[in-house]
Amino acid sequence: MRYSQQRETIREIVYSTNTHPTADWIFGRAKRTIPNISLGTVYRNLKCLEEMGELRTIFDGSIARYDWNMDPHDHLKCKVCGDLFDVQLMDEGIQSTVRKKYKFEVDNVEMTIVGTCNKHKEK
């Protein structure tokens, strides 16, 4: 895979935030540096970067968000403000339970907990 300024910029943008950005948000940021970058280039490079193991795609409902954090972790999704927070809840036992009980080879466990974050406390 040949170097490109576009891919490097996109990688840096994803790595610069912990907001799990969408392709369109990344596109907007990338235009500050490369004004005529195209959205197709953003999508193509996000896919490359995923294959290279530099990031992962997570789905927030039906739309894709991108996450530089490759450690196994889960997400809290606030239905009020839409924010996604990283959490470490992964129960190591789940993997072996599933393997034994359902004879299912596990690749990865994706858990999203939907609710209301602490920015919206009623008194």
Added chain:
Amino acid sequence: MRYSQQRETIREIVYSTNTHPTADWIFGRAKRTIPNISLGTVYRNLKCLEEMGELRTIFDGSIARYDWNMDPHDHLKCKVCGDLFDVQLMDEGIQSTVRKKYKFEVDNVEMTIVGTCNKHKEK
């Protein structure tokens, strides 16, 4: 909400399978009974039925699937054949852990475990 033959047919179709069907699959089935039903009617009524608590929407990557099983449960997704299986893994403790540790009010926990099901055993 006024009765409609379309909504009742759609409800019965969702309740007749445990394959977590897509809107398009439900549309195909519904046409057997109501040949000129439209896809928009399927989507609109699936949304009604969700609001009525008769079914839930789950996202398989970026596409919506519909599930009549309203009990808290998780899913195994086979990346080979694409099937989705119900499993009971819900750890009741997760909810209180999240509430205490992250001060996050939990509505629901959605877990999808991606891997390979037992139909694809190598010997």
Added chain:
DNA sequence: TATTTATATAGTAATCATTCCTATTACTAT
């Protein structure tokens, strides 16, 4: 039962995220 009223539908157009296409650009090995 016939009439009325308003809600749901069919059919189609519009939207939105994502992917595809292709002539042009720009890495990089020589």
Added chain:
DNA sequence: ATAGTAATAGGAATGATTACTATATAAATA
């Protein structure tokens, strides 16, 4: 510096979902 070729920009195409609207049909009423 040049050639070879992978990556890009820009725009068209796709696929799922939603919006629009004239017509059909529940169902309340006379």
